Amino acid sequence: MAGRHDELAREQAVVDRLYARLDELRATARARLAAVRREGPSGSPQNRSERDAFATMYEDRAARLDAVEDRLAFGRLDLESGEERYIGRIGLTDDEHRALLTDWRAPAAQAFYRATARHPDGVRRRRHVVTTGRTVTGLEDEVLDLDAVDDGLDASSLSGEGALLASLARRRTGRMSDIVATIQGEQDRIVRDELGGAVVVQGGPGTGKTAVALHRAAYLLYAHRRLLERSGVLLVGPSRSFLRYIDQVLPSLGETGVVSTTIAELLPGVTADAVEDPVAAEIKGRLLWRAAVKRAVRARERVPATDVPVRIDGVELHVRRRDVRDAISRARRTHKPHNEARATFVREMLGKLVEQYRERTQREVTEHDLAVLTEDLRADRDVRVAINLAWFPITPERLVADLWSKPHRLAEAAPELSDAEREALRRDPDAPWTEADVPILDEAAELLGEDDSVARAEARAAEARRAAEIEYARQTLASTGAGQGMVDAETLAARFAESGPSLTTAERAAADRSWTYGHVVVDEAQELSPMAWHTLVRRVPSRSLTIVGDVAQTSSAAGARSWQKTLGSVLRDGWRLHELTVSYRTPAEVATTAQRVAVAAGLPVSPLTAARDAPDSLVVAPTDDLVGETARRAAEEARRHVDPDGAGRVAVIAPADRVNGLRGAVAAAVGEALGPEEGRRLAAQRPEDAQVLVASPREIKGLEFDAVVVVEPAAVAAGAGGWGDLYVAMTRPTQRLVVVHAGELPAGLMHEG
Ligand SMILES: Nc1ncnc2c1ncn2[C@@H]1O[C@H](COP(=O)(O)OP(=O)(O)OP(=O)(O)O)[C@@H](O)[C@H]1O
8 A cells, every 4th residue: 555655745746747737838828928029019000909919818818827826736536437537726738638637617526526425426536635835735535435434424524624624724814715625515516506597595604605606606607608708797795895805716716807896886986985874774775766766757757837938039939738748758658768768858849849930930941940940949048948847867866866855856756655764864965875875876877877879879889890890800810710718709809999908898897887797696695685686686687696695694774684585576586595504614612602692682593513613712701891801802812813924813893883992902902912013013004904903893794813802792782783793793703702791791692611
């Protein structure tokens, strides 16, 4: 039997060969890039843009190859056929196209994640190859032998347990890393679920929902590249800091073209960063705004109370009520958005006025006179005012600001709201936007359209240009054979386009409110209001979505308590539910206690089994000096977990109104515990990189830390986010939870011993 040393040496030889091949491919991509760049900025514009396009293509290729350096290969399958198949981040072949490494997303890699002793799927042995840099440092084998199966054990045991536990115990860096080497069977089934329809993943804290959602995005981009590269994938997260936390994962999986956003940032040109009152947020999240915004728009199409006199060339005419009524019906029959249908309304009204003019004057008029008269009428101030009053051109921002600042507008648009509810929405006309306004603004933009005759003419011209470019790109691809399997004509054409060679699908999509995506991924999805769902679903006409969240962690007043209730109205029955039940983050004692508190509070919690335990992972500390004790505990955890090299994260999570009061004391205690130099280094860190963070529950949603100090749990639960916030706060640590309290402890949270 080969010794461990021989086995390591053997795997090292394989890994060396794989890195050598990777280096070779990188060198080729760089050489091609350099050759394209060497040609310099000469030649026709078409030559130049062609060169730019190829340069971008080679840059992409080089970037993708660079991104897969870490843990290039991590697994090996020994098949019953005798084949040894290596699994890694990307697929690699040799010069003769023989497979060296299988992409983890390929069907041939599936058994690495799914095979069990009970269902070996042609696999004799699964090996996890652990590497540090380019050196093989460990091997972990699982022999999938049915004789070894103990009843009941197989279904629940973890695959690659050693590699998994090692990865879970690793110190946190403030950035999420991929889990490609240790995806578990229940997670893999979700990752590889088909593209069509909506996949909803419900699971308790730390069950890998975010990880699964991101790996699924990478999988779908691999399995449906042609479709998704053109239409794009949208990823929606709860906050910028969360998006930053996860922004390394997709690039490390070789994918860079995903648009990430929050609901607040969904509308290009709208900044929605004001904090909303929870009562108003809940009301604004209701689906009633679909009808209410429609009514608000209709209110800008209105027949005047009386005929309105206007005078042109000394002749008195009337903007007559019945003419307005006819013109409104005609304009509505175009089924165009309000601002676009306005052209029809204006044309109809001017026609009626010209008719009146002819009747009044009984004059013979030539075609030329008619045109002049129409223009005179159009330019006349009184006519303009009368027409505008009947069909008012208006922006979405103005329409919505009027709803919030003019009580009669809101009463007319949303009669179903009570007086108290309407009062709760009351705001200054120039108050800043909140996240809850965004879906309503989007609805308004949809119904109003843009008054953009010029923009539309430009778009038509651009479309014609683009068609010509696609044709040209097709010819180029055919004649050079370049870009095989990497880029299609349309993508290449987009890069040729005047808008600049570097404008990717993601960039174009992000700048365009009406862009529709091929797939949308929503994380922390329980926070979205019904109205936000309505807005999102509009962006994915195929209804192909990955929705991950936990209805027990909901803190938004407008968020979901039940998927059925929230999604039923927007997706009907076009969704399928998966549940994740193993917590990979929190040690068992912390997970069990958090669950107990959540159950006692009546939250709709999912079952949760912790994958591991850690000694002394829960401490409950009563005190009379809340600030002092919190600072002392935070300093102790910082000493234990925070490294000067940037690894290790500690969070103090406190009720929102206590955060500011704690910051100074925590910073001082940490400085004292770790020394002035370390104290200064930590104090200079930006909030998003802070190794010691003092924050409210809202700011740490979806994130994780080595240690967490929760301050006054009953007060956290009494805050705007309720018990969901406390459940979130308690389930952030990977190693240790410290609860500091001066007041009563909530039910389920007991003192030690
Ligand atoms: N199969 C796995 N292998 C290694 N690590 C994993 C695996 N699954 C999850 N993890 C790790 O567990 C932690 C929690 O995962 P993640 O943040 O995706 O959970 P979540 O369900 O989204 O949590 P929350 O509901 O609290 O936001 C992360 O550090 C993640 O990398």
